[in-house]
Amino acid sequence: MAGLSNERIQEFKNILEKKKGKEISWEEAAEGARSLVGLFEVLHRCWVDEQIRKKKLEEHPNGFQLDGIGYTCFICGGSTPVGGNWYDKYGIKCKICQGAIVRKEIPASLAKNRKSWYSKYEIEDRFNIKGPTLRSWIKNGILKARTVTHDGKGVHAQLFLIKDNKDTLPPKKMTESQLVKETKEGKDWFHSEPWYRFVDPKEHLKGYKIMDYLQVVKK
Numbered sequence: 001m002a003g004l005s006n007e008r009i010q011e012f013k014n015i016l017e018k019k020k021g022k023e024i025s026w027e028e029a030a031e032g033a034r035s036l037v038g039l040f041e042v043l044h045r046c047w048v049d050e051q052i053r054k055k056k057l058e059e060h061p062n063g064f065q066l067d068g069i070g071y072t073c074f075i076c077g078g079s080t081p082v083g084g085n086w087y088d089k090y091g092i093k094c095k096i097c098q099g100a101i102v103r104k105e106i107p108a109s110l111a112k113n114r115k116s117w118y119s120k121y122e123i124e125d126r127f128n129i130k131g132p133t134l135r136s137w138i139k140n141g142i143l144k145a146r147t148v149t150h151d152g153k154g155v156h157a158q159l160f161l162i163k164d165n166k167d168t169l170p171p172k173k174m175t176e177s178q179l180v181k182e183t184k185e186g187k188d189w190f191h192s193e194p195w196y197r198f199v200d201p202k203e204h205l206k207g208y209k210i211m212d213y214l215q216v217v218k219k
Ligand SMILES: [Zn+2]
Pocket: 073, 074, 075, 076, 077, 078, 093, 094, 095, 096, 097, 098
C-alpha cells in the first residue's frame, strides 16, 4: 500500500473534524485515511482488471477463461473452481452454466439481465414458500422452470424466467425487500423486511396468477 504522508492525514483529519463537528485523534484520522486508501486501491485494481478483460474480449469476442479461482457465477451464484469459468460480454459464468448456454438450456443474456428471472432461492424467499411446494408447482405447470443440467443430465440450477411465466410472476422490483430503520439505545440499526410486510399482497400482486396459489398469513 502506498505510504500516507502526515500532510495527507492532517488533511483527512481536518475534513473529518469539519464533518463531525468535533476533534478527532491523530490515530483515528490515520486509521480512517488508511482504510479509505485501501478501499480506493481495491476499487482501482478492480477497474484495471476490468479494462484488461475488455481489451482481451476485443481479440476473443466469444470469450475466454479467466485466470484464478473463486469468481461468482452470474447464473447459479456458485464459486468457480480452477479452470472452471468462462468470461464473455455477458459476464462470468461457471463451466456448468456456460455449458447450459451452449446447449441452449438457457439464453446467455440471463447472466447480464438479472432482472429478467428469479432464482429458485428468490422464489422461495420472496413468496415465502418451501422447496416441496415449489417442486409441486413446477410439476403441475404452475411455474415453468429452466433447468441448467450437468452436461445434459441432472439438475445444477433451476431458473424462472419472467417471460416464460408471463401473467404469473410479477416484475422483480415488486417483490424486493426493503430496509427498515430501528433505533435502539440511541443507535440506528437497519434490517431488511420482505415486501409483503409493507403492502396488502393481494392488492399489490393483483392480476398475477401466483397470488391464486399463495395464502396471506397475518403475523
Ligand atoms: Zn454457474
